[in-house]
Amino acid sequence: MDFEETSEHQMLREAVSSIAAKYGHAYFVDQARSGGKVAELWGELAKAGYIGVGIPEQWGGGGMGIYELSIVCEELAAQGTPILLLVVSPAVNATLIERFGTDDQRSRWLPRFADGSMKMAFAITEPDAGSNSHNISTAATKDGDVYRLNGTKYYISGCDEAEAVLVVARTGADEQTGRGKLSLFVVDLDAPGVTYTPIPVEMTAPEKQFTVFFDNVEVPASRLLGAEHEGLREVFFGLNPERIMTSAIGVGIGRYALSRASEYARNRSVWGMPIGSHQAVSHPLAKAKIELEQAKLMLQKAAWAYDREKNGADGSRGSGVDTGEAANMAKYAGAEAAITCLDAAIQTHGGNGMASEYGLATLMGNARLLRTAPVSREMILNFVAQHSLDLPKGY
């Protein structure tokens, strides 16, 4: 049993943190508000190999796992520069392609995930399906050598900066239950028939949200990822990385907020002493710190278990930890810690908490989103109730 990270992990944290610090929260906000992207920051991270830490070495990546990618994600957020696309592009999508892709698909995309030259969006959510993936109505119909894709996805992040989107679509239905049989497709965003329009959201982030329309889009059969009709089972392999990375963003935002707040509380003096010496100020921060450390432990445990389990498939032993449970709990805890820490930090700052200059309220949308997406707090509670506590299913 050992809770200490390796010196490589520490160096990775330091390196990512110093690159992110060079840009900082003000850069992040400027880009988000002006409709810009964090291309320079992404490019610098990619060049040093940090975007591709989790891609196998044979495809040009760092050969490590989700633990290392979650470090990158957490450290970026801890400097006030969270990058949402890290969750979908190198985590969810690269995981699915590595696991289910053909050799041709892997050699086509994994090297570009590894060097960060390609971003890929991920589209599962639909206006009428919500969290019930069985109801997905976007349909891919086989037509000779191609599939024809029709339907609508929404709340898809980063379509304007991604090259392609991994789409979960219905390719058939179970004759008995009527539930959709799903398949995964990699669709170019500039393919004829693909259009997307931004959904205005109250979140300061360079990644924008989109509704994506597929109007009779011709998708070559070579773009089917994995087995036809097996998409639902397959997509679950991408969900644990997604939860772990979301947790990392939450933990990073929490660290960012508490670091700002404790510095302010040490230095701001109103009644002749620093405000941090008043328990009304210090206790909420201390409580937030405890919740943050709990979330971080859960994040580390989940990432560690995921990597052990993944490597277990290659012959070494698994961790004996339920990865799905740990990843769900980490996501829950990370999101809640982000909200608690940010709220405490804003309160510590008094009126300044809302001032743009202090760089806290700008993250309210980002932190709050984590409670809802990519899977809501309630769906996690359902999972824990049924899966961990063996309670009856209510839906």
Next chain:
Amino acid sequence: MTAWSWLCRCRRARDWRTTGETRNDKDMNIAVCVKQIPDPADPPGLDEATGNLDRSGKLIMDDSDSYGVEMALQLVEQAGGGEVTLVSMAPRGETSGLRTALAMGAAKAVLVTDEALAGSDALSTAKVLARAVARVNPDLVVMATESTDGYTGTTPVQVAELMGWPSVTFAKKISIQEGKAVVQRQTEAGYDEVECPLPAVVTVTAGVVEPRYPSFKGIMAAKSKPVDQLGVSDLGLLADSVGSQGARQQVASVEDAPVREAGAVVVDEGEAHQDIVRFLEELKVI
């Protein structure tokens, strides 16, 4: 070609033969002295008895040294061959600061670690570094102008003197031309361009280059790079010639820095600019 540089070339030529290494004439082998210091973000206390800095906590690479590491790596890249070797003296076999520079691209390190070195002054440090540098047998030694914890700024020139090599201080740019170091040396007015034969010791001013971030592959490779750990006797030094026993310099007393006097607050009621002008005139700056 000066007699000196000719001699240096001969010496190096002889070394290649005796060590059996295959070295190309154009290779640049550079030693960078790297100090591992207590984290300035979490400053340690002073030992009350000796006035020395408490080095018992975690040590990191002095930020001032990252510029020298970067410059050395660039020179090796430009030469198209050779390598950067780190030379460091630190307690308890500390290597965490060296790993940072190894991750940036240095090939290996020599670390001198010995209890006898506790309480070393600048000259003792220079003796140790000079002996360690001699084992590396470099074409060039790069050091920071001064360390962030000690600030004496004397160690590099002492190393050069002990080696019998020329030293050039305050470099903002180094290039190697026809076997010589051509250095832009910062001055108050601008810079001087100085040439000297190799091998030489050059000190690099902080901030003159942008140190690279270690790549992920660099980080993963750092652990397996060799760190040659040596004690005082390995260097042929007597224990009482270094450390607190050999120190010719002692900390006489340590006092708190004087508290900065409170500034004057000028409340602007439409006349404040006059007060500012008066203040600047008193300083004789306008």
